[in-house]
Amino acid sequence: MNAPIGVFDSGVGGLSVLREIRQLLPHANLLYVADSGHVPYGEKPPEVIRERSLRIAEFLIGQGARALVLACNTATAAAVNELRGTFDMPIVGMEPAVKPAAAATRNGKVGVLATTGTLQSAKFAALLDRFARDVEVLTQPCPGLVECVEQGDLQGPQVRVLLQRYLQPLLQAECDTLILGCTHYPFLKPVLRELLPADIQLVDTGEAVARQLQARLGENAQLPLGGNGVVRFWSSGDTQQMARVLPVLWGSEGEVESLPV
Ligand code: DGL
Numbered sequence: 660m661n662a663p664i665g666v667f668d669s670g671v672g673g674l675s676v677l678r679e680i681r682q683l684l685p686h687a688n689l690l691y692v693a694d695s696g697h698v699p700y701g702e703k704p705p706e707v708i709r710e711r712s713l714r715i716a717e718f719l720i721g722q723g724a725r726a727l728v729l730a731c732n733t734a735t736a737a738a739v740n741e742l743r744g745t746f747d748m749p750i751v752g753m754e755p756a757v758k759p760a761a762a763a764t765r766n767g768k769v770g771v772l773a774t775t776g777t778l779q780s781a782k783f784a785a786l787l788d789r790f791a792r793d794v795e796v797l798t799q800p801c802p803g804l805v806e807c808v809e810q811g812d813l814q815g816p817q818v819r820v821l822l823q824r825y826l827q828p829l830l831q832a833e834c835d836t837l838i839l840g841c842t843h844y845p846f847l848k849p850v851l852r853e854l855l856p857a858d859i860q861l862v863d864t865g866e867a868v869a870r871q872l873q874a875r876l877g878e879n880a881q882l883p884l885g886g887n888g889v890v891r892f893w894s895s896g897d898t899q900q901m902a903r904v905l906p907v908l909w910g911s912e913g914e915v916e917s918l919p920v
Contacts, residue, residue, distance in 0.1 A: 673730025695896030701774025
């Protein structure tokens with residue numbers, strides 16, 4: 660059985676999750692939607708994100724998807740419950756890695772870099788309540804970073820200025836573990852490693868999400884078998900711009916189709 664898996668994000672950030680899925684499930688056919696015409700989600704009201712998520716999910720299902728991955732923390736916080744209530748299929752979302760970070764911190768101080776939408780969500784509050792009772796958590800919204808990654812700017816002067824501004828309070832508070840709570844941020848790991856002291860740990864959930872997807876497909880007897888999976892890309896924004904950044908963010912060239920919703 661090789662029904663495609665639909666994956667989406669507000670833009671190209673979810674490619675950091677798609678590459679983990681590809682590595683774990685190389686036989687899977689993957690459909691990826693970047694909603695770059697509406698990026699960033701992080702500063703938009705949850706109703707708008709829910710509406711976009713529903714339209715994109717319908718599109719992916721129309722293309723044959725039999726499982727969905729919300730490769731976006733902000734969309735998960737705003738829309739995963741709605742999607743699960745609407746579509747009867749495995750739907751995997753993602754959330755900041757609070758549980759692993761709480762287990763990994765040595766001094767009990769954890770910083771979270773994420774979008775404003777994620778940090779203000781009820782889901783995030785519930786996550787802290789559940790897993791971070793014994794640690795101190797500092798949150799840092801990071802407007803502007805997503806736009807840099809969308810442009811394929813992973814270590815230019817603008818990224819560095821923004822990161823220095825956002826990291827400063829977390830370093831001052833002596834956080835020893837930082838959560839990358841937005842799927843665009845793992846692409847900034849090389850520059851983060853340059854800017855941060857070597858003993859600070861970075862945690863994200865891309866790999867865990869891929870494993871969870873594998874488990875859900877297994878339960879549904881949907882694990883792809885044999886053959887090389889095909890990957891297709893759509894963007895609601897500038898398709899040529901996405902095609903330009905694919906080699907940097909995805910590791911190879913690809914055709915990008917225009918998203919009709
Ligand atoms: N990549 C998304 C996330 O994981 C959202 C970025 C944005 O559009 O603000 O939260």
